[in-house]
Amino acid sequence: MNTDTARTSRFDGSTAQGDLPDFASIHTPVMLAEVLAALLPERDEQGASRPLRFLDGTLGLAGHASALLEQADARGLKAELLGLDRDAAAQSLAAKRLEPFGGAARLRQSAFADFPAALDELGWDLLDGALLDLGVSSLQLDSPERGFSFLHDGPLDMRMDPQSGAESASALVNRAPVARLKEIIEQYGEEPQAGRIARAIDDARAERPIGSTAELAAIVERAYPPKWRATARNHPATRTFQALRLAVNDELGQLRLFLERIVPRLRPGGRLAVISFHSLEDRLVKHFFRTAASGCLCPPHLAVTMEQCRCGHQASLRLVTRKALEPSEAEARRNGRARSARLRVAERIAGAFSLPALSEDLFADAGDFAAAKGRGRRDAYGRGRKGGPGSGRAGGSAGAGGGWR
Numbered sequence: 001m002n003t004d005t006a007r008t009s010r011f012d013g014s015t016a017q018g019d020l021p022d023f024a025s026i027h028t029p030v031m032l033a034e035v036l037a038a039l040l041p042e043r044d045e046q047g048a049s050r051p052l053r054f055l056d057g058t059l060g061l062a063g064h065a066s067a068l069l070e071q072a073d074a075r076g077l078k079a080e081l082l083g084l085d086r087d088a089a090a091q092s093l094a095a096k097r098l099e100p101f102g103g104a105a106r107l108r109q110s111a112f113a114d115f116p117a118a119l120d121e122l123g124w125d126l127l128d129g130a131l132l133d134l135g136v137s138s139l140q141l142d143s144p145e146r147g148f149s150f151l152h153d154g155p156l157d158m159r160m161d162p163q164s165g166a167e168s169a170s171a172l173v174n175r176a177p178v179a180r181l182k183e184i185i186e187q188y189g190e191e192p193q194a195g196r197i198a199r200a201i202d203d204a205r206a207e208r209p210i211g212s213t214a215e216l217a218a219i220v221e222r223a224y225p226p227k228w229r230a231t232a233r234n235h236p237a238t239r240t241f242q243a244l245r246l247a248v249n250d251e252l253g254q255l256r257l258f259l260e261r262i263v264p265r266l267r268p269g270g271r272l273a274v275i276s277f278h279s280l281e282d283r284l285v286k287h288f289f290r291t292a293a294s295g296c297l298c299p300p301h302l303a304v305t306m307e308q309c310r311c312g313h314q315a316s317l318r319l320v321t322r323k324a325l326e327p328s329e330a331e332a333r334r335n336g337r338a339r340s341a342r343l344r345v346a347e348r349i350a351g352a353f354s355l356p357a358l359s360e361d362l363f364a365d366a367g368d369f370a371a372a373k374g375r376g377r378r379d380a381y382g383r384g385r386k387g388g389p390g391s392g393r394a395g396g397s398a399g400a401g402g403g404w405r
């Protein structure tokens, strides 16, 4: 592998021919050592009979992907990787970074939920490992023209793939009924002031359309009660921006579909690693892993013994991490964006098993594993079902903190 070609230059949005940007200064891969330990075997257990195959569903700038291929090489393992990203700009930078690996790295611009089509196209049946490093990259956050951040003024866009034809954040805030806006901000942002913010957006857009990140941030800030504004730990617009980004890119829907589809494409012993950055994502992963790692899911009063099991559910995953891993203190100090990261890893188990039929409804039932076992029902975001959409903050966490569990 030739890494001498990796000359560095400051990234100014473009790359001079032959020059490579300093990728690490644009985006630092999060929990890299933990991801490598989770996905890469120490040595060649296959006897070099076939290459190990990996999927990186959130390629970004290929920080994890390049390290995975590099480490595999250093350990004498043959490895191939398919990298997906919705974002064409990230994809073309990643392609440059992965050039030294030649045909071992295959890239495709695609949503990660659609990974089966990309695998089929390559003729890859089963994977030895899959990674999701959810959310947006620093490249996206720090590019004002992408409209992800209230820290930079820019058009209110937030689409990871602006060519997809999906609605931008600006179209959403200017067109959605006020009740829908409130629901989005409440559910995806876990924002206690969702109602006030939705009404403030409605008043503002009646005067003129909201077109920029700075305009929206100012509207949200003004909508916050002064006492809350004074005591808030983060900018009042933080949760609203997160909510709109999740809605615009259907991030939780993508995650749900990916989880539903990935298990059958993992080889027995193959690993799945997911890094989440907020509690909504982490809760979804946690509940999915726990359900897939469980045998019978009948409520205890129905199935006292295995013979009495009516659901027929069998485990398909083994939990490698019982609790989510957090970044080390040193990493959190070095890279502020790593602070909220949580890594969960599971391994596909061999043998006959039934895969969880992950219809939206089963997900709802599995929404809280403990609840499915008899403590009342919860929806996919862990909320009690009684109140329905908009009935409360996701996870039921009080006050300003989303709260990891």
Ligand SMILES: C[S@@+](CC[C@H](N)C(=O)[O-])C[C@H]1O[C@@H](n2cnc3c(N)ncnc32)[C@H](O)[C@@H]1O
Pocket: 027, 028, 029, 030, 057, 058, 059, 060, 061, 062, 063, 064, 065, 084, 085, 086, 087, 090, 110, 111, 112, 113, 133, 134, 135, 136, 137, 138, 160, 251, 254
């Ligand atoms: C946190 S970054 C990944 C950074 C990468 N691991 C690295 O080390 O450079 C997340 C990336 O995933 C992409 N992404 C997010 N959701 C996606 C989806 N549903 N399908 C495909 N790509 C997605 C984003 O465009 C972004 O580039």
